[in-house]
Amino acid sequence: MRSRLLRTARCLGRDYTKPSAQALRCSGARWQSTSGREWSTPLAKTLAEAISVTGPLPVAAYMRQCLTSDLGGYYTSHNEGRDVFGQKGDFITSPEISQVFGELVGLWVVAEWMAQGRKSEGVYLMEVGPGRGTLMDDMLRTIRNFPALASSLEAVYLVEASPSLREAQHKLLCGDKPIEEIDIGHQSYSKYADNLKVIWTEDVRFVARDPAKTPFIIAHEFFDALPIHIFQSVPPSQPSAPSEITTPTGKHTLNETARLPRASQTNSWRELLVSPTPPYSNHASLGTPKSQQSSGPPPEFELTVAKASTPHSLYLPETSQRYKALKNSDHAVIEISPESQAYAADFAVRIGGGTAPTPTPSLAATSSSTTTTTTQARPVSSSKPEPVHKPTPSGAALILDYGPPSTIPTNSLRGIKQHRMVSPLSEPGLVDLSADVDFMSLAETAINASEGVEVHGPVEQALFLNAMGIKERAAQLVKRALDRERGASLEKSEGERRKEDLTETVKRIETGWKRLVDRGPQGMGKLYQVMAIVPHVPPKEGEKRRRPVGFGGDIVV
Template sequence: MNHGLKRGTQHLSKQCCQPRFLRARSRRYISDIVKKEWSTPLAKILADAIRTTGPISIAAYMRQVLTNPDAGYYTTPSSQSKTEVFGKKGDFITSPEITQVFGELVGIWTLTEWMAQGRPQNGVELIEVGPGKGTLMGDILRTIGNFKSFSNTIETIYLVEASAPLREVQKGVLCEPDAVLEEIDIGYRAINKHTGVPIVWVEDIRLLPYNDKTPFIFAHEFFDALPIHAFESVLPSPESEQKQQQQQQIMTPTGPVELNQPGKTNNSTSSGPQWRELMVALNHKSVIEDVKDEPEFQLSRAKISTPNSLILPEISKRYKYLKSQAGSIIEVSPESRIYVADFARRIGGFNNSTSSEQALKKKLPNRKPGEVPPKPSKIENQKKKARPSGAALILDYGTSSTIPVNSLRGIRQHTNVSPFAFPGQADVSADVDFTGLAEAAIEASEGVEVHGPVDQADFLHSLGIAERGEQLISALSDADKEKQRNIETGWKRLVDKGPNGMGKLYKALAIVPENGGRRRPVGFGGGVVG
């Protein structure tokens, strides 16, 4: 997805968000800002936007840094290797690049779920979001190709990828050398060299049809790159209360929104703690004083409520509980909830239309006489699946049960850097709220249940990572000592629970058809048979 800065819903005007002395200071040194040598082309673009409209949300910053069509990290070649962002030549290395065993075990896990669900003989779809270099999907397909009874049921492989350069890399891994990407209505198409079935690339999973197929969905290090918003619970000052009362209405892309609704108690009228959004602002040490090695941007707390702070912290009881505790900070990723809800509906179907229509009516404002009612969305028109089927496997890093706090980070050339340094030329990510994902999945579909998160080490050990590693090592001759060491080092790194390992930091979460608790998936304390 390529998103621009959504000014209406992401931030308030400069007049509202900056104190008077800062505004005067910015005008005084305007020529210095213009002359500054920026770290990246995108840094100047972002600075110009912030100078014009005021601080922007973290989510808006992340969208630009990662997916700006002309200067984003994933949508343009890496500043390091010019061709890669993943791997030893790029900025970081992922589990599938460390060892082939990782993708092989994900393939085995998919096979066990297919078997547990009665071995459907047709209609299987494989879907991967954020497929990187295509290594994971390649290892999955190579593995399940050894089980013809399963591989023959696959009808289509879908890759959700917004980056044109990465689509080319994935095509090179998954298709024959002379394959050409054929443009189709929803994206691009080519033939997979392992199975002979079509691979379809789309920029957003919502472009894929909803149907009665059996989808197996993979999300490896995908949710950590989705934009987040951050909020802090604060006791309002008299000055901010006055400003809040003056800010009665704000314009959004869908029209004006009343911040203060008569007769209602909300974030802006309560005398208790209120949520304030943490915004991305210019760092004057870098921009004005030109201090060496200072990032050009920094976080600042909004002086009054933003539309996001009035809405997003209200979507979960966990957030509401922390609001009363001044000083609490939460990170919320609405796009993560949208994606995982989509996963759940593809597996379990949509909730019955009656309850959905009632919920929709409650959210719709009263219409004026003669006003045309809005058309029902595609989601509202969907029926329940005839029979829930498929599964989703999410592998990422984040918290098991707590809400992520201050987790925004940057990485460049395998080194941790400020998330506000080298925008567009460094990866930016945040911890995944696994409990939030589970919450959104269960709310989205009555036909699914969620298992996990479990530590990656426990998940991989239950699938036999040690045995597969030893098998690969024993197949090599004694002369291949270096290859043997690389295999052993690789698989052990994935399950190492120490501070430098990936076994505890990374976690696995599964979404499967609701079965009344009769069976837990393989890797989550269960097996093929309940």
């Protein structure tokens, strides 16, 4: 039994190497451990048994296992018919709400391509965390209306860890065109262009950082799912110590500073760790939403403050002056995502050149959320990354996600199930986990990684979409639906049915785009932020710095 637990514990520090032989997730069963305690999922049981051997887990390791473990991770589960997106799933995303969202993101790429000189070759699209492929499908449908850009595209890269989502993306983007395995993942061809490759890879490292290429990178609701570490500033301890010492010269009184170890004279960072809730506990644990604290049993896991420093708490909060400034604020809580920083650095290097680490397991101190058997089998150098020399920066990255525009996220870890907020520490593998994105950290990381880039934003999604013309595009769709109805010659009964369909179509278009820009509590216009990483081009004398469209700039014709 102990050897099995040790093997499980070691797995928490690396990626699982092969998918499970059968689906282990089960929403209607309880799973019993050898101690007799029942757990909601097999993954909950596995985590609890591993923690009993190795001790509490960092929140980042817990999140990674809940989302991507092959023992029933939220995104890597192989349950047939399970769809986490849409009304029947757990949440709905902007591209699913309105096709206009993806169309405008596609137009943003077109506008940046124009502003950067209309490259005729070497252009590629890359989306990280592409969901069901809805956003990329809307983008490609829009881009094909600009033949010069469409012909310059050499590939579409989708960084995706989930086999089931890859299948959905292939069906939507490629139709009935076959998919084949290649050295970096899988490949097929777009239904919009016979020669446009669609390539799936499980790790961004397999997409070469070629200085001759022009990448346009999209990250929509991607960073919020990357693991975070949580730290709390703890005041100096006051250990009991003698107030005086006896020496050959007599007794001497110690002042308070001298009585304390040097390390205890200032605040220190302590990491918040995940451990099982004690059996028969009836209290709400730290990390449980208020809406869940007054009813039902407590979550199966809880957050506790580490009693001593951990390697993460000694290093990560010291990487930025923003974190250091809060160290002496008693009980201040900060959230840091090293994987998010690594992705931002990777995007910046692809666009502007430079040297930056890629999002690797070592950077996050535990296994990468996107590395599986096939990636382990492929050659990936663990040595220091080679610098990318890019004389002329090109390309762009667009990041759309939720989080505070200018402050460090705190207490933002959340669980979502069936469109409701639930405890992130309950039902591991059945609950989606996310946390607010630290946009300022992404901006700081990108600028430090490459001298060839600059960052614009974040701006509210409402501002960005309005600037891109969401209202006008929605009006076009409504007019098109009305014109189609007027031009149809139908029998009365069929006409009445079509009239009802038309009413529903118009209603869906109107409610969809308005929800995306609504700045109220139920809307997405203020909650979501948009940030762009673009080439840094110093303005000529007498000229103003160019701003991208959507961020205060105009379209370059």
